[in-house]
Amino acid sequence: MSGLTPDTPVPTGVVVHSKSRVLELQYANGETYRLPFELLRVYSPSAEVMGHGPGQETLQTGKRDVTITMIEGVGNYAVQPTFSDGHATGIYSWDLLYDMAVRQDELWRDYLAKLAAAGVDRDAPMAPAGAAHGHRH
Template sequence: MSGLTPDTPVPTGVVVHAVSRVLELQYADGASYRVPFELLRVYSPSAEVRGHGPGQETLQTGKRDVTITSLEGVGNYALQPTFSDGHSTGLYSWDLLYDLAVRQDELWAEYIAKLAAAGVDRDAPMAAPAAAHGHRH
């Protein structure tokens, strides 16, 4: 279920760098990756971001300054961060974290390309989902 294989590298250390806004993942082989919070946030595995099928992803914007306010381990297979914008439903499995870490340049480029294709600014505030909670404030 968790998508773990014996080949999935599990970090030996995870450090939240609040000031530089990166999540540092340290591995047993000495490798260390610094993954920006913004990248983690825009590639959140949650349904809220991913949607429920291809093409249903919600493009995330305005996350440049997002921080991780808390980080919890889920079993031995994932991390569940709470972000400063209130987002906390993403379960980041070790394989996803490793993928984000090693492919971050490629993923950044993909994100920037998606923004350009959608004609939206990276720092644009997210539109609130219409009537998501049944009533408007």
Template structure:
């Protein structure tokens, strides 16, 4: 999901829609996508979410109402948002953003399947009893 491909489209515009909680990505040729902040947050490329190796991912819950409080460019290859829950370590490369934008339906299904398998609800707070716990220390 990460890494940089020279073929990956680079957004020509990025709009943070605070009220509807979506990040709009505009591309040359008129293509545009609206990616919910929640999807961005639960698929953060950070070690805090992804872990440091296979099987170390931390299932994210309670992120339905998360917002982006600020967003910064990282070089010419990525964006780094700061979310309202304090998470700010995910660096979203153009190819990751494009994948999140174009594969939203499949990614939502995958996420909901993981929640069901873990026996937790999408809105369970991260630190609640029975909620998935992180592996990073």
């Protein structure tokens, strides 16, 4: 994971838009980016989502309606949001947020492709961790 470099754009404002479900990042140069909560949630940098190495990721589903209920600063380099589904272990550094903001189209394509490859519906409820993959009716 890359650390902060002097080139990392640090947002001058971070605004949670609960109704439109986007996190707005405002930068000193006038740029603003709007990152959907769903994208932030499915690409959470937490171990729970990313696992402990390549190929260990847990594909996240059913997060279309997730919201950010609280967001806290971590030092002066990151934010830690609490999501409405209880997920709160992702620490999003400024460089990660900026990277996600500029690459969000690619990340969406990647996410939808992973869902398709796994044969999983984007809105399927997540199986509880460790649950058997049975079908619930």
